[in-house]
Amino acid sequence: MPAVGQDKLRKEGPKKLTGAALYVDDIPVKGAWHGVTVRSTVPHARIKDIRFLKGFPWKQAVVVTAADIPGINCVRLIEDDQPLLADAITRHVHEPVALIAHPDRSAAYESLKFVEIEYEALPAALTIEESLRKKAILRGSDNVFKQFRIKKGDAAKAMKKAWKTVDTVFRVPHQEQAYIEPQGMVSWFEKDGTLVLLGSLQCPYYIVKAMQPIFGLPEEKIRVVQAVTGGGFGGKEEYPNMIAGHAALLARKAKRPIKMIYDRHEDMAVTTKRHPAVVRHRAGIDRKGKLVALDIDVVMDAGAYLTLSPVVLSRGVLHASGPYTCADVDIRARCVATNTPPNGAYRGFGAPQTLFAAELQWENLSEASKIDSLTLRERNLVKIGSELSTGQILKESVGLKKCLEVVVKRSAYAKRRKEHALWNKKKTAPTWRGIGLAAVHHGSGFTGNGEVFLKSRASLSLTKRGRFRIEAAASEIGQGSMSTLSQIVADALGVPYEWIDLEVNDTRRVPDSGPTVASRTCMVVGGLLHAAARDLKAAILAKTKKFPKTETELQAAAKALAAKGPLRFTRRFEKNTDIEFDDKTYRGDAYGSYGYAALAVDLEVDRTTYEVSVKKVWTAQDIGKAINPKIVEGQIMGGTLQALGWALLEKPVYKNGAMINNQLTNYIIPTAMDAPAMDVVLVEEPYSRGPFGAKGVGEMPMDIPAPAVCAAIRQATGLLFPEIPVTPESIAEALRRKK
Amino acid sequence: MIRFTVNAKTRTFSGPPFKRLIDVLREDFGLTGTKEGCSEGECGACSVLIDGKPVNSCLIPVCQINGAKIETVESLGVPEKLHPLQDSFLREGGTQCGICTPGMLMSAVAYLRAGGDASPEAIREQLAGNLCRCTGYQQIVDSVARALGTKPKTGSKAK
Amino acid sequence: MKVLTPRDERDALRLYRRNPDAFPLAGGTDLMVLWNAGLLNKKTILDLSGLRDWSRIRETPKGVWIGALATHAEIRTHPAIRERFPLLVDSCRTVGGRQIQNRGTLGGNIANASPAGDTFPALAVYAALVHTVSDNDRRVMPIDEIFAGVKKTHLKAGELIEGVELQTPPNPPSRWRFRKVGTRAAQAISKTVFAGQLWLGKDKVVDDVKLALGSVAPTVKRLRHVETHLTGRALDGKTIESALRLLPGDIHPIDDIRSTREYRLQVSRNLIRSFLMGR
Incomplete structure (x- = not known):
């Protein structure tokens, strides 16, 4: 019976339903200290001084400021304009300025009361209107980060000829994702210098890319693992880059694992929202x-x-x-x-x-x-x-x-x-x-040529034990990607849904199948896996003549086919030649x-x-x-x-x-x-x-x-x-x- | 020393009397099924049962539970053998990201034991102290109705 | 952080007298939020949960006695209260979710003195009497006189709320209503809360009326000006409108993070009007 089109039970459901699923704050990390963030309290100012006041036992803590960043002080995404820790200037309230780690979580929070930042205020633009009026200049000469124009025909002329016209200004506000699990990350360095990050996140390879300039590490020395993630809705797409950088900086200086878990108030105040x-x-x-x-x-x-x-x-x-x-x-x-x-x-x-x-x-x-x-x-x-x-x-x-x-x-x-x-x-x-x-x-x-630039890859393996294993950086964040991808693969192979496993979402074990965003996981990653499944099926058929019908038959086939390691097929996104988009026009x-x-x-x-x-x-x-x-x-x-x-x-x-x-x-x-x-x-x-x-x-x-x-x-x-x-x-x- | 039972097992605690129940469960007893979402009693993710009644464990200092009977999500079932309520949630789509699920289950299990009414309105009122951001609640309501022996009328209609 | 854990009333009052700065802890649904926000560090807590007698609800010859530590869930489900004080039942039902109702207590709620306390308008129209006790004194205060301001009461140092007394009115009202207007359908903080009881006599003359609003002033307000105007008059549209014009003398709503002054005033007016008109 095909799996596609059926209400197959959620793969990870039983663990989530019994409390056995481990979210980032549930994972015991031996010797971990707790990291907290010192944030600016003004919207726009020069930072004159950061003082760590008497009254807190600073000797027990580790403190990090921008001066401790070994590489480039940035949160790399599209551009490098956002600092990981504000240095000379702070451009918004709650901007991270320094980091503190302490063995005790409540002491770490207590330490924040003993940090004083001296500012020299600068003019601030707090709304769209104030930005357009150039109340403060934050970018270029006009505060415009980016503009686009789509022009087809002659709208002005057509508007004049129209029978009825309307002209309305619509406004929509910020919106908070309000995932019920606040953001959190754990970080440590392995003996061989590998930086490890384990957390609540949507896009593990975004973090790999963001850590490189900060620590000057090559891609293979950065390992990102997704913990079970309690909702994202986009909120855990790019913000985890920031918290990952912070946890890693503290881990580097403290020479021990660091756990940073935001509480609800911090999470809501500081993380990204929908654009008004x-x-x-x-x-x-x-x-x-x-x-x-x-x-x-x-x-x-x-x-x-x-x-x-x-x-x-x-x-x-x-x-x-x-x-x-x-x-x-x-x-x-x-x-x-x-x-x-x-x-x-x-x-x-x-x-x-x-x-x-x-x-x-x-x-x-x-x-x-x-x-x-x-x-x-x-x-x-x-x-x-x-x-x-x-x-x-x-x-x-x-x-x-x-x-x-x-x-x-x-x-x-x-x-x-x-x-x-x-x-x-x-x-x-x-x-x-x-x-x-x-x-x-x-x-x-x-959008546009985005998928072409991404060049996503996803793999499907037959393991030595006779299980099919999906290898993709597609993050299960509640949307059901584990089940959906398994159903696609099961039917592409013609095997039961229960025969499909998913590799842990760990950049050391899975290829970069692109970010878990943009309604793309099922269609794009699912499509790659569908193609990989066809390849794998053909390879099995070529060896066995008759495709395995029982688990015993599959195990026997796997012994022959995957003796030296998993039989793996990887597919990469390829441009569809008849789809053309011009990013300039x-x-x-x-x-x-x-x-x-x-x-x-x-x-x-x-x-x-x-x-x-x-x-x-x-x-x-x-x-x-x-x-x-x-x-x-x-x-x-x-x-x-x-x-x-x-x-x-x-x-x-x-x-x-x-x-x-x-x-x-x-x-x-x-x-x-x-x-x-x-x-x-x-x-x-x-x-x-x-x-x-x-x-x-x-x-x-x-x-x-x-x-x-x-x-x-x-x-x-x-x-x-x-x-x-x-x-x-x-x-x-x-x-x-x-x- | 404070003495109480957690999931039918006798436990003692001799640490700070104002440590929150949620922290005692998670840190001292390793019962991390109980989640923290807001630390002000609003989201219900930390719900456990005290003497059979759902409460927010982030608002309870351990000094207040001497002699009490605590039940957490770990008392229901295990992945290999789910409690009927957990099985209903699995079948009706009652869990997505899963972070609200343990608290939701504890509110629901108290309702089940009390012989709750299977009408959607009554179930919704019972669960109003548990926030979920993933499901829109309908499949959760359906899950509880199913556990009460009612077949939910909703369900997808492919065209 | 020091926690005092008295085993009985005498013990509690003695400890409180010796530690007048201690924070009494009942169900913890408000106090623990402060603790979680780090606002109670190094304070002394007087945990009242050992005072089992104080959570009793019992019928009295005149009405009902509700121990200070009775929870909203216990009040909501008590048969005598359900029968005679439905406004209190309705108000307890709107307090938080089930988890808060199972833990939050009536005495704790009163002592916390939030302007948005959902049960207070119901208690106010029942003219509830709050019984307090200290090491050397007992006092009785009407509910609407115990509050001194936002989060402030007239409780003295060393004084605790022991319970609340409700007296059954000689005649059941002709009409009663509780209505909470909050930020959403459940688990909400109120923007305005209304409770009312009306006794109508011959020819629709108002024999007696008791109206109260919460969240529209620093403390719960009995609407004395409006009540006085209505009493003895025939209840028609004209009387209602002229009474409503006196409302600004009874309440003082403000703009805050949850609502606006204008909205609170207008909706309060609408709530009273629709109650009086029987709609």
């Missing part, structure tokens, strides 16, 4: 409701250093026109520097920001044209043969129309809209009701394929308290092929709730450049009682290059709920909020103003 964005969106339609002009200006707040911001911005730009065709498009996008902790990867990676504007704008176009927003969408949806803003022609696997039809039908959208309109007219009703829709696309895998095939989704939200607004209660969500998502439907559904529902949180509850409050509600008591994420029942339908329009037709899954659910929520709130209250989160306070205030 301001999107000015202008759109024009003709009399038939056809979208004829788009003029979009995007500005994202990168924070004080570049991190991954250009890539986040790029994905935002490439999704800014939504899953619709439009002949004349002009999109301009910038990410700017502010004196705040750097923002970074978070599920959706720039797309939720621009899709919020693209989708919600249909409500304004509907208002202007008196054509309902569903009809407008239907008239403009992409289908096979459609051209996107980059000029990419969609050649296959476009299930958007089906997704929308399914959602409209299952939610009884039209009927509910009518019923709600009647309900809302009742003077004595305790609530206002609304239902709202949205539709999105999301590129699977890396942003023309061409931005992604090999896209996932598509539609979603409806039914909600009520309490007329006494203005609290919003989401009653139900219906969604249909075209993900190519559900390798494991239960896992896919779990991804969709989990992502949907994170996005509902972003739309309605989650609001990082910043004061003087620092998040001040950095605790789970005041940064509000949804509980089980806030979560609605969800109706999920998986649409399968296979992608010819994905394993068994699979495309990306993980990020799309994050893109779609926020605009649908705002559309539903509009039906309920008559108010269109171009800014999230829509809190009871904002509804109350808007209603007051309307009076």
